[in-house]
Amino acid sequence: MDKKIGILGGGSWGTALAILLAKKGIDVDIWVRNKEKEANMNKIRENVKYLPGIVLPNNINITSDIQKSIHNKDIILLAVPTHGVRNTLEMIKNDLKEGQIIVNVAKGIEVGSLERISEIVEELVPTSKYAILSGPSHAEEVAKDIPTAVVVASKTKEVAEYIQEFFMTPKFRVYTNPDVIGVELGGALKNVIALGAGISDGLKYGDNTKAALMNRGIIEIARLGEKMGANKMTFAGLSGIGDLIVTCTSMHSRNRRAGIKIGEGLSMDEAITSVGMVVEGIKTSKSAYNLSKKYGVDMPIVDEIYGVLYENKDVKNSVINLMLRDKTHEIADIVENEISSW
Numbered sequence: 001m002d003k004k005i006g007i008l009g010g011g012s013w014g015t016a017l018a019i020l021l022a023k024k025g026i027d028v029d030i031w032v033r034n035k036e037k038e039a040n041m042n043k044i045r046e047n048v049k050y051l052p053g054i055v056l057p058n059n060i061n062i063t064s065d066i067q068k069s070i071h072n073k074d075i076i077l078l079a080v081p082t083h084g085v086r087n088t089l090e091m092i093k094n095d096l097k098e099g100q101i102i103v104n105v106a107k108g109i110e111v112g113s114l115e116r117i118s119e120i121v122e123e124l125v126p127t128s129k130y131a132i133l134s135g136p137s138h139a140e141e142v143a144k145d146i147p148t149a150v151v152v153a154s155k156t157k158e159v160a161e162y163i164q165e166f167f168m169t170p171k172f173r174v175y176t177n178p179d180v181i182g183v184e185l186g187g188a189l190k191n192v193i194a195l196g197a198g199i200s201d202g203l204k205y206g207d208n209t210k211a212a213l214m215n216r217g218i219i220e221i222a223r224l225g226e227k228m229g230a231n232k233m234t235f236a237g238l239s240g241i242g243d244l245i246v247t248c249t250s251m252h253s254r255n256r257r258a259g260i261k262i263g264e265g266l267s268m269d270e271a272i273t274s275v276g277m278v279v280e281g282i283k284t285s286k287s288a289y290n291l292s293k294k295y296g297v298d299m300p301i302v303d304e305i306y307g308v309l310y311e312n313k314d315v316k317n318s319v320i321n322l323m324l325r326d327k328t329h330e331i332a333d334i335v336e337n338e339i340s341s342w
């Protein structure tokens with residue numbers, strides 16, 4: 001393929017996607033912030049900190065020059081954590097050319113502004129074409145060619161299908177979806193529930209508890225999502241329940257691992273340090289909590305996770321609070337009509 005891509009962010013996910021594309025014959029530039037990391041990765045052909053043991057194909061070039069990484073590229077992949085997206089876009093916004101597509105893979109909601117990544121992009125680069133690529137896809141498995149399915153969403157079908165074709169391989173299946181809001185929210189909010197699933201595991205609760213959290217969690221996500229303009233069916237898809245399953249059950253998940261540490265008694269900061277990589281759900285819990293208040297949506301699991309992380313609430317009391325809430329219908333707010341004619 002003669003198309004070119006610049007990947008902004010040389011963490012686990014940026015590197016795994018670079019490897020996937022390079023194996024497809026696509027030349028890739030990865031931008032990293034640090035000159036030492038640039039020299040080291042170019043020389044030893046491995047990302048030792050984030051994807052140890054995986055060889056970087058020769059058609060991947062690492063650069064600490066962000067302008068060079070986006071120059072002459074058809075696609076710019078945003079693979080920095082959510083808290084770094086705004087600053088990264090500020091660095092390139094004046095050099096982006098018409099027609100270049102920004103593909104985001106970060107899964108979070110900005111603290112403070114409560115903006116999804118597409119809203120940040122719209123604010124800073126209003127003329128750009130945008131897509132979000134999301135779904136159940138741990139970097140460690142994608143880098144090893146383990147069969148994976150994801151979804152790409154964009155406002156225009158043309159952009160979504162272009163990105164689908166660009167990333168698709170026999171081991172990496174890409175679906176399309178027009179629902180940008182739903183795909184972004186599913187990927188970001190599942191991280192909050194994965195922290196809760198980890199906490200439950202750290203407390204040595206069982207599979208029943210985790211299934212309850214996952215199921216009631218996706219209901220909360222869908223409830224907020226619908227209020228924010230998403231299609232509720234998106235949350236039954238890869239970026240919703242699909243990503244929730246993998247993140248709540250896999251030991252690859254940094255969110256789940258941080259939750260386990262918190263359930264075992266570590267503080268939030270100690271848990272983040274022990275994971276040593278980005279744990280998006282920590283910041284996004286704050287955004288999710290604030291969004292639920294802004295939109296007037298009942299999100300009891302999010303409330304309790306926010307309380308544990310930011311208000312020093314005891315995790316065991318949080319579980320009791322969830323179990324002793326008022327009795328209610330199962331999916332009352334989603335199937336209101338059916339309940340009222342019951």
Ligand SMILES: NC(=O)C1=CN([C@@H]2O[C@H](COP(=O)(O)OP(=O)(O)OC[C@H]3O[C@@H](n4cnc5c(N)ncnc54)[C@H](O)[C@@H]3O)[C@@H](O)[C@H]2O)C=CC1
Pocket residue numbers: 009010011012013014033050079080081082083084085087088105106107108137138139140276277278280
């Ligand atoms: N690792 C995975 O399996 C997947 C990760 N994601 C998402 O991809 C995004 C990136 O995550 P990972 O690569 O996994 O993180 P990581 O923790 O493996 O690496 C983070 C990278 O971002 C850089 N970075 C940190 N702060 C930055 C800032 N302010 N500005 C620019 N760069 C900064 C770090 O130096 C590092 O290279 C996250 O939003 C994550 O949720 C999505 C799908 C899968």
Ligand SMILES: O=C(CO)COP(=O)(O)O
Pocket residue numbers: 107135136137138139191194243246247252253254255256278279280
């Ligand atoms: O989003 C992911 C897998 O789809 C990665 O999840 P973690 O950030 O919890 O590792």
